[in-house]
Amino acid sequence: MEMISESMINGIPLVLVVLGLVEWSKRLGVSGKALQILSMLVGVVLGVLYQFSQQPLEGFSVWFGAVVYGLALGLVASGIYDAVRSAVNRG
Template sequence: MEIISEAMINGIPLVLVVLGLVEWSKRLGLSGKALQLLSMLVGIVLGVLYQYSVFPLVTFAEWFGAVVYGLALGLIASGVYDAVRSAVTRG
């Protein structure tokens, strides 16, 4: 399984795509916990799709690994989003 920091689609880090989609949703009016939930859901979906693009997911273990990969992607993106938001509000 690829390391999350190395996950790129056409040279674009997947974590940045998740962050961008969350920020875009914020501009559309989504806020609070809904943004965190969206970050997780987008992370899971993009993580599973990315893993499937690397190799077809056939067994339960492969699907489970892809979902865990997506969860990690969503958690990282959510954490980065919260860290940036905290730094901006303090500054």
């Protein structure tokens, strides 16, 4: 399984796609805890799809690994989003 930082789709880091979708949702009116939940859900969905694009998901352990990968992707994206938001609010 690749590291989160190495996950690229046609040269685009997957974590940036998650961040972009969360920011886009924010502009559509999603706010507060819903943004964090959305970040996790988008991370899981894109993470599982990315893992499936690398190899078929056959068996529980492979599916479990793909879901954990997606959770990590969502957590990283959520952490980056919160860090940037905190830095902007301080400045």
